[in-house]
Amino acid sequence: GEDVEQSLFLSVREGDSSVINCTYTDSSSTYLYWYKQEPGAGLQLLTYIFSNMDMKQDQRLTVLLNKKDKHLSLRIADTQTGDSAIYFCAESDNFNKFYFGSGTKLNVKP
């Protein structure tokens, strides 16, 4: 499958901003996604961005896409303890098959 890379851990203090980064290899990706997984649960779609967009904002979430560098980031403003979870970056090709990164575990310290 295609390669999607993320760092494994990120630790921030409550109230700070978190930035989770992702790089991917498939230049034909149509959509790029961020999923959140809370302990013991399945994955929940947080947000997605079309490959012809540079930025998408949704309340506390900002997604930035640098298509030239194949770099995707998720910024969470005013991070709360409830944001502690594993965040997965994913890309899909035109056939709806998804490729996931290994997930970034976000730890929010009070």
Next chain:
Amino acid sequence: DVKVTQSSRYLVKRTGEKVFLECVQDMDHENMFWYRQDPGLGLRLIYFSYDVKMKEKGDIPEGYSVSREKKERFSLILESASTNQTSMYLCASSPQGYGYTFGSGTRLTVV
């Protein structure tokens, strides 16, 4: 809300047993997927299906098979369970061109 339901949250099976993991979705989605999730490896695609009776191998199909007799149901079968198949199994469905909806997962332990 779309629901993807996996029949069991936790399963314990013996080595060599035949294991069925069931997944049902209620929104008439064409696409269904089975992933396994292991620490440090993320999600790896086992099999997927774009239509009834249709199946395609993912990245790690060895030791698994699938069945999709009805649009809403996609079953993952471990023909002869082995300890290296101990994992979290996640089912997902999607309509064409949109993101996945995941089930809550089945944690399988093979002893």
